[in-house]
Amino acid sequence: MNTEARLQRAKEILAPFAKETLTPEANRVDVVIDAADLTKATAAMKSANWGYLSAITGMDLGPDAGQLEALYHFCDAAAVTSLRVRLPREGQPEIDSVADQVPVASFYERELSEMLGVIVVGTPDPTHLFLPDDWPEGVFPNRRDFKIEDAAPVERDIPKVPDQGRMGNKFIVPIGPQHPALKEPGHFEFAVDGEIITGARMRLGYVHRGIEKATEQRNWIQNLYLLERICGICSHTHTSAYAQGAEKLAQVEVPMRALAIRELVAGLERIHSHLLWLGVAAHEAGFDTLFMYSWRDRETVMSLLEELTGNRVNYSISILGGVKQDVGLEQSKSVRKAMDYLEERIRYYLDVVTSDAMFLQRTRGIGTMSRDEAILYGALGPTARASGLERDVRVDAPYGAYSKYPVSLITDERGDLEAKFVVRLKELLVSCFTIRTIVDNLPAGELAVRFPRKVPAGETVSRVEAPRGEAFYFIKSEGGESPTRLKIRTPSLCNWTSVLNKAVGHQLADVPMMIAGMDPCFSCNDRMVTVRRKDDSQTMTWAQLRAYGIEKYKSR
Amino acid sequence: MIATPNLINKVVSGITTWARVNSPWIIHFNSGSCNGCDIEILATLTPYYDIERFGIKLKGSPRHADVLICTGPVTRQARSRLLRIYEQMPEPKFVVAVGSCGISGGTFAGCYNIVGHIDEVLPVDAYIPGCPPRPEAIIDGVVKLLTHLKNGTRPEPIKPQLGEQA
Structure with a gap:
């Protein structure tokens, strides 16, 4: 089924509840519904098996409009359907919980209630989600009129373990x-x-640092560097997702060479992240030799990233409209050499994690998650793929250069910890292959195009596959020098x-x-x-x- | 020669200083960092940079540690934990702030959930700037701290000059 057919299907499912149906982008449908219909609409989407609830964005339209908006984003391959619920800003904005149907929604709802002041009726746990215990009541950081002075710490009865x-x-x-x-x-x-x-x-x-709010106070370019520091491990994911969204809004066509370089760095980032993970996971199992080995080999990627971008950790390779540095002949040579070495090492690790008897006792048959459970809990990334759930944005909804340099999907049916090791290590082999393909066939062209200072008004959804799963960005601009609302949902949250x-x-x-x-x-x-x-x-x-x-x- | 309490004290403190300088145990706490500094600290412990050749060992318990390595700005939720870890460490204790956020709040300065930088919460002995600092810089900072410990002095912290805050 292609994206259009999927969107058509979503429109049909939601037709009984729809007040208004909008098509803001080719791959998106916005359906305005009444707050009272939310649970029914969610149930309809769920029983029709239409995608999964990917994120809930809460937006304040400001005191003048007097309205709050909650957007329930469902994703199915490249298609995104958003249920848009409008709520009054003053008084008691109430909405029903969908957490009994979609367990993962419980975090999104708690975030909605504490950041925006929406009362979610029937949510399993209405306590603080990520604001500190001493946060004053009735102060909501994602409201437009939030002032930092209002958030001074207060004495509160902190719920503690007895x-x-x-x-x-x-x-x-x-x-x-x-x-x-x-x-x-x-x-x-x-x-x-x-x-x-x-x-x-x-x-x-x-x-928790309050990055979503901070983006509203910085301009489009400053935000790139702020968002890069959401996470020091998958920093490139965040800059890619943000740049991709901002470029879509600004209708800037990014040169293919830049997209290919972005994918190249994303591949290297995946290798560094998975090797880091392999070491840490082995360390948890008490297998410190593997920890030291994998971290030694990870330095190969770190040096490579430094050679390509100038930085070991926060690479800053993406800029709005393209990339900052080119990949020359010299660097391609280093990349190929490093890939030769890494492929050999990854094959060795794959052998170790599937054959070491002691290690297998800690991984085989532990924490087994079936495919149905993975769907129910809304698992993403390698965690989902190790349970046989084919969910990978790079394959489902190819973005950037992924349609030109595709990756193959790795899944494993077993769902236990061993499967998670196998899936991640096999993904590294895929990444090595893709990286080679890119450096061998780098398209000619410009590195970047000019990006405007002000971005035209609009809303967009940008999804990128991070090493840990799908990262979801919702960006809204009102034509100013900074975004009006920037919502980030990262994969770890869903996997918890x-x-x-x-x-x-x-x-x-x-x-x-x-x-x-x-x-x-x-x-x-x-x-x-x-x-x-x-x-x-x-x-x-x-x-x-x-x-x-x-x-x-x-x-x- | 009869050992006087003074002499014993001197010998014992000599031995402890010798032991501390040759094998300082560190504890690491992330009070709001993006992870960038943390993975670089971890990288210094692994074979390529191998900070263990200075006798440095990462410990899990604050009660075993001589040096507290902090990363990130201090968030409101992490503040009390950071203080508790510091209080649990035995004297003499030293604090190293790693990364721009730990030194000045960095890119997160002014965010609503940030209390401030580390030296607004704890006395800091060494600052290692960078976003994140390279492993070599972290090793350099730690070695500078050790040189001071050898002389039996607490280092005079040289705080990097901050530009206009963004």
């Missing part, structure tokens, strides 16, 4: 935010029964649902590996999640807990 690690009849093991295995701050609370996990909760927000749900029933010792299995990136997703907490209203005294323990022991 003392002595008990929550009802469960024992809570807190992990983080400072943690020896994870280099980034995230706080987890695992409810355990002996060694077995019965519930998982997590609090992020330690690296799957990991936290799958952790239940596993041993506590498997948790670091399972978390590593999805390649979490806190700096980009920074939000807070709660899943599978059974009723915790019951509190126990120490004597009761002891009695419970004795009884449980006897009943074995």
